[in-house]
Amino acid sequence: MSAVSGLGVLFALLGQPVISGGWFNALLVLAVAAVLALRLPTPWRSGLLALLALTLTLMLRANNEDKIAFYLLLAVLIASFLLPNLTRLVRIALGASILLIAIPLAGLSNSFLFELGIQIGIFAALALGLNLVVGQAGLLDLGFAAFFAVGAYTWGIFGSPQAAQFIGGFPAQGLEGNFLYLFMALAIITAAITGVLIGLPALRLRGDYLALVTLGLGEVVRILANNLDKPLNITNGPQGITPVNRPDVGILADFLRAIGAERIYGRPIDDAIAYAFFFYLLVLVVIGIVLLTNLRLANSRFGRAWVAIREDEIAAKAMGIPLLATKLLAFATGAAFSGIMGAVFAAKQTFVSPESFTLQASIAILAFVILGGMGSIGGAVVGAAAVTVLNLGILKDFSDLLNTWRQTGVSILGYNMSNLPPQLNPAKYERMVFGLILILMMIYRPEGLIPEKRHRVELQEAREEAKEGSRI
Numbered sequence: 293m294s295a296v297s298g299l300g301v302l303f304a305l306l307g308q309p310v311i312s313g314g315w316f317n318a319l320l321v322l323a324v325a326a327v328l329a330l331r332l333p334t335p336w337r338s339g340l341l342a343l344l345a346l347t348l349t350l351m352l353r354a355n356n357e358d359k360i361a362f363y364l365l366l367a368v369l370i371a372s373f374l375l376p377n378l379t380r381l382v383r384i385a386l387g388a389s390i391l392l393i394a395i396p397l398a399g400l401s402n403s404f405l406f407e408l409g410i411q412i413g414i415f416a417a418l419a420l421g422l423n424l425v426v427g428q429a430g431l432l433d434l435g436f437a438a439f440f441a442v443g444a445y446t447w448g449i450f451g452s453p454q455a456a457q458f459i460g461g462f463p464a465q466g467l468e469g470n471f472l473y474l475f476m477a478l479a480i481i482t483a484a485i486t487g488v489l490i491g492l493p494a495l496r497l498r499g500d501y502l503a504l505v506t507l508g509l510g511e512v513v514r515i516l517a518n519n520l521d522k523p524l525n526i527t528n529g530p531q532g533i534t535p536v537n538r539p540d541v542g543i544l545a546d547f548l549r550a551i552g553a554e555r556i557y558g559r560p561i562d563d564a565i566a567y568a569f570f571f572y573l574l575v576l577v578v579i580g581i582v583l584l585t586n587l588r589l590a591n592s593r594f595g596r597a598w599v600a601i602r603e604d605e606i607a608a609k610a611m612g613i614p615l616l617a618t619k620l621l622a623f624a625t626g627a628a629f630s631g632i633m634g635a636v637f638a639a640k641q642t643f644v645s646p647e648s649f650t651l652q653a654s655i656a657i658l659a660f661v662i663l664g665g666m667g668s669i670g671g672a673v674v675g676a677a678a679v680t681v682l683n684l685g686i687l688k689d690f691s692d693l694l695n696t697w698r699q700t701g702v703s704i705l706g707y708n709m710s711n712l713p714p715q716l717n718p719a720k721y722e723r724m725v726f727g728l729i730l731i732l733m734m735i736y737r738p739e740g741l742i743p744e745k746r747h748r749v750e751l752q753e754a755r756e757e758a759k760e761g762s763r764i
Contacts, residue, residue, distance in 0.1 A: 316351075317358070317360045317361065317364075320344070320347065320348065320351075320360075320361070320364055321360070321364065323340070323344060324344060324364050324367050324368060324371075327340050327341060327344065327371065328367075328371055328375070334377045334378065334379070337375065337377070337378065338378060338379070338382045341368055341371060341372055341378075341382075341386055342382075342385075342386060344364070344368050345365065345368050345369075345372075345386055345389060345390055345394065348361045348362075348364055348365040348368065348394070349365070349389075349390075349393065349394040349397060349398075352365065352394065352397065352398040352405075353397055353398070353401075353556075356398055356401040356402035356405070357402065359685060359689055362398060362405055362408075363681060363685070363686075365390060365394055365395070365398075366412075366677060366681065368386070368390065369386070369387060369390045369391070370670075370673075370674055370677065372386035372387055372390075373387060373670065374670050374674070374742060391576060395409055395572075396569065396572070397556060399568065399569065399572065400548075400553055400556040400557045400565065400569070401556050401557065401558065403564070403565060403568050406568040406569065406571075406572050407568065407684075408680065408681070408684055408685060409572055409575075410568075410571050410572055410575050410640065411680050411684060412676060412677045412680045412681070413572075413575035413576065413578070413579045414575060414633050414636065414637055415657070415660060415676040415677075415679070415680050416579055416660075416672065416673045416676040416677065417575075417578060417579050417582045417629055417630070417632070417633045418436070418440060418629070418630055418633060418657045418660070418676070419657060419660035419661055419664065419672040419673065419675060419676040420582050420583065420586050420629055420669065420672050420673065421436070421439070421582070421625075421626040421627065421628070421629030421630045422436045422626060422630075422657050422658060422660075422661050422672075423586075423661045423664075423666070423667065423668070423669065423671075423672040424586065424589070424598075424622060424625055424626045424629070425622050425623060425626040426658065426661055426666065427661055427665075427666040427667035427668065427672070427744070428590065428595060428598045428599060428602065428622070428667050429598035429599075429601055429602055429618075429619060429622035430598075430601060430602025430603075431495070431502060431619060431622060431623070432499070432500075432502055432503040432506070433502075433503070433506045433510075433623075433626075433654075433658075434503050434504075434506050434507035434510065434651070434654055434655070434658065435490070435506040435507050435508070435509050435510015435511065435513070435651075435654055436506075436510065436626070436630060436654045436657050436658070437510060437514070437630075437649040437650065437651075437653040437654040437657065438486065438490070438509065438510040438512075438513035438514065438649065438654075439483045439486060439487060439626070439627035439628075439630035439631050439634070440630045440631070440633065440634045440637070440649055440653070441513055441514060441517060441634065441646070441648070441649035442479070442482050442483045442486045442513065442627075442631055442634065443479035443480075443482070443483050443630060443631030443632060443633065443634020443635045443637075443638075444634035444635065444637050444638040444644045444648070444649070445517060445527060445533075445634075445638070445644055446475055446478055446479040446482050446483075446631070446634070446635055447472060447475040447476075447479060447536065447634075447635040447638045447639060448533045448536050448638040448644035449526065449527065449533065450466060450467050450471075450475065451466050451467050451469065451471065451472065451475065451536050451537045451638070451639065452465075452466040452533050452534065452535060452536045452537060453465055453466050453535075454466070454525075454526075454527075454528055454533045455467075457525045457526075457528075458524050458525060458526055465537070466536075466537055467537065468537060468540075469537040469538045469539040469540060469639070470539045470540055472537075472538070472539050472635065472636075472639050473539070475635055476578075476632050476635045476636065477632075478635075479631040479632050479634055479635040480628040480631050480632050481628075481631075482631060483627040483628050483630055483631020483632075483634065484624040484625070484627050484628040484631065485624075486513070486627060486631075487620075487623040487624040487625075487626065487627030487628070488620055488623065488624050490506065490509045490510075490623065491619065491620045491623035491624070492620070493505070493509075494506050494509060495616060495619040495620060495623065496616070498605070507651065507654075510651070510654055511651060513649070514646050514649050514650065515646075517646045517649070518530050518646040527646075529646075530645070530646060530647075531645075532643055532644055532645030532646070532647075533643065533644045533645075534642060534643040534644075535642045535643070536638050536639055536641070536642045536643060536644060537639070537642075538567060538639050538640075538642065539570070539639070541563070541566045541567055541569075541570045544566055544569060544570050544573075545561050545563075545566040548561045548565075548566065548569065549561050567640075571636070571639075571640045574636060575633075575636060578632055578633065578636060582629050582632075583669070583673075585625075585629075586669050587669065589625065590669065594618070594621060597613045597618045598618065598622055599667075599746070600613060601613065601615060601618060601619065602667075656679070659675075659679065659726065659730060660672060660675040660676040660679055661675060662675070662730065662733070662740065663675035663678065663679065663729070663730065663733060663740060663741060664676070664678075664740050664741050664742055665739060665740025665741055665742045665743040665744055666739075666740060666743075666744065667744035667746065668740060668742050668743055668744040670742045671740050671741055671742035671743065671744070674741055674742055675740070675741065678741070679726065682722070682725070682726065682729075683722050683726070687718045687719045687721075687722050687725065688719045690718045690719075691717050691718050691719040691720075694709070694712060694716065694717070694718070695717075697709035697710075697712070698710055698712045698714075
């Protein structure tokens with residue numbers, strides 16, 4: 293049996309209906325919580341995670357609107373990489389089955405899940421880049437979205453009709469979409485160079501002064517993009533650049549048809565679902581490279597030098613570490629991660645505008661790192677995933693639920709929900725909700741969701757010193 297026909301049989305098997313319902317979701321929530329919280333033997337934990345992944349996959353295939361099952365599947369995916377004592381084979385098998393089978397199966401019948409996965413991947417790469425700068429090197433950067441903008445405009449200008457505005461003889465419709473792969477590499481270079489240029493004046497400062505300077509320089513990049521439409525129209529100013537060309541996905545669409553994906557999609561494979569699947573796979577590849585690079589750097593002499601600078605610059609300098617060069621390397625590397633995702637973002641959106649790269653975007657990326665745990669690679673990914681799911685999924689779903697209750701006049705604990713004020717819309721207060729979450733995190737778990745070992749020890753020592761001081 294060929295690989296293509298084998299995948300077709302697998303899709304057919306996964307197309308069978310399974311039990312699904314609110315009570316079953318509640319049981320699965322408890323089961324996932326138990327696997328995460330209880331100290332189970334490694335074989336038991338591995339088997340239960342695999343069973344949960346299969347059950348949730350079948351539930352999503354039976355009901356592609358089951359958001360709870362999707363969120364639980366993401367929890368199983370994260371747990372498979374972060375829980376201790378699992379073998380490498382188990383981690384790879386669970387990760388590959390969820391990322392390459394379960395989520396694509398659900399995404400083919402509900403493209404919102406593909407969109408959510410793509411957004412999580414993009415934000416996770418940005419969080420990993422900033423985590424390297426802030427968490428490992430200890431350099432507070434409040435203008436990180438500038439590097440994201442540089443990567444996006446690198447492809448946005450040349451992959452659209454915009455370049456023909458100021459380059460004579462340039463193709464009227466811009467470069468073909470397949471040049472994106474080349475420009476992803478160029479985006480790494482341009483973003484890294486921008487990181488060095490921003491870092492040269494900024495990295496002579498420390499602490500709050502560094503934060504203020506990077507904030508200002510980050511805004512300079514956005515304002516340049518907003519105003520470089522005259523006298524030479526390079527960025528098209530506040531109107532943005534559109535349409536940005538995408539790579540050809542004909543081969544991928546043919547592959548999806550060959551494995552019988554049309555039965556899951558419910559209609560012939562079109563460009564919309566082919567591009568959703570393509571960008572999902574592309575983001576997976578990029579985030580895999582970024583993760584591998586982060587892990588290698590963390591255990592290298594550069595990673596140890598960054599940690600030394602973060603802990604004590606004077607001691608690091610006394611040990612012979614060149615401060616400016618080492619800091620610039622951190623800035624350039626983090627910027628490169630952001631730049632490559634900027635190019636992917638421009639192609640996915642087919643539109644680039646300065647409004648996507650505001651100070652608020654930089655603060656949101658920093659919040660991902662703080663929420664996940666400063667210096668923690670896994671924490672940066674989890675922080676980005678948690679905030680993305682909260683903003684794009686949970687709050688909007690809760691708003692829809694309240695609107696349904698309001699329209700149907702459901703009574704809960706004797707209160708008629710039709711009397712709810714129309715202004716009560718959690719989706720509109722996502723920044724307030726996120727702010728409250730951060731405040732609670734700083735009070736009760738300042739080290740983050742998945743803290744780095746060194747940060748955890750430092751915070752524990754600080755708490756003990758504070759307790760001893762209060763006793764005196």
